Structures are given as C-alpha cells and as structure tokens.
Amino acid sequence: MELTDAVVEKVAEEYGIDVASYCDALDVELLVMAAQSAGLLEDVVVHQLLPVDARDDSFVLAVYVGPGxxxxxxxxxxxxxxxxxxxxxxxxxxxxxxxxxGIADRVTADHIRWSGRTEELN
Structure with a gap:
C-alpha cells in the first residue's frame, strides 16, 4: 500500500501519539502496529533492544520475507x-x-541479494 495522506490520517487516528514531540522505541512499535491496521508495513515487526545507557533507545526491524x-x-x-x-x-x-x-525495503532487498534470490528484485 502506498503512503498517502489518507493512509497517514488513518494511522494517526489509530496511533494517537504525537511523534512530533517525543518518540521512543515502544512508540515506534505501536506506530508499526497502527500502520499495519492501515495496510502498511504488514510483514514488519519491531524488536526493542536493551538500552546500553539512558540515551540509547534502539530497535531492530524484522521483515518476514517468506514462510518462517x-x-x-x-x-x-x-x-x-x-x-x-x-x-x-x-x-x-x-x-x-x-x-x-525505506528500512524495511532495504532489509528485504539485502536479504534477496545475499540469499541469491535475484529473480525477486524485479
């Protein structure tokens, strides 16, 4: 699904948090779930990482590229x-x-390239 104004509006209604003022890894996880309700980022899961210090708020994106x-x-x-x-x-x-x-697309493209499944790039 394309990231249109209507989709963003639907995500905003579902999400309910103002990412313009403050956002942490938990907010990103909730945002991804709201986006999935709107048809975006369907195969993406956010995994929060344990913080190294108080300023560290990192996560990884897992993208399901096939069954399992x-x-x-x-x-x-x-x-x-x-x-x-x-x-x-x-x-x-x-x-x-x-x-x-963009990150999810890059992860998928890298997986395809590294796994040798180049037919899926087109």
Missing amino acids: VAAVSFPIHVREVIPEHRTQTASALQHTLGRLQ
Whole structure:
C-alpha cells in the first residue's frame, strides 16, 4: 500500500501519539502496529533492544520475507526515523512511516541479494 495522506490520517487516528514531540522505541512499535491496521508495513515487526545507557533507545526491524523466514535490520536508533525538528503530527508520521518503510525495503532487498534470490528484485 502506498503512503498517502489518507493512509497517514488513518494511522494517526489509530496511533494517537504525537511523534512530533517525543518518540521512543515502544512508540515506534505501536506506530508499526497502527500502520499495519492501515495496510502498511504488514510483514514488519519491531524488536526493542536493551538500552546500553539512558540515551540509547534502539530497535531492530524484522521483515518476514517468506514462510518462517525473517530478515533483520542492523540496530536503528529512534532518532534515525523521527523528524529532526518539531513538526505537525501528520508530517511527523509521514516522515517516520516513510523512513520505516525505506528500512524495511532495504532489509528485504539485502536479504534477496545475499540469499541469491535475484529473480525477486524485479
């Protein structure tokens, strides 16, 4: 599904948290679940990582690429997916969902390339 304004609005209704003001790994997990209700990020699961210190709020994305097969991202810090500056909620959601989808797409493409299943790239 494409990341349209209508989809972002549906996610905002389901999600109910303002990523423009504050966001942590748990918020990202809840956002992914809300996005799935809207038809986005369907094969994606967020796994929070144990923090190394108080400033560390990292997670990995697991993308199910086949039955019983998941490809996992490198650790991602929350700051990598949320907007750098405060913005409106819809704009922040658009940014964050776009970043998460981009990471999921990259994880899937890397899995396909590394597994030698190049026919799936087209």
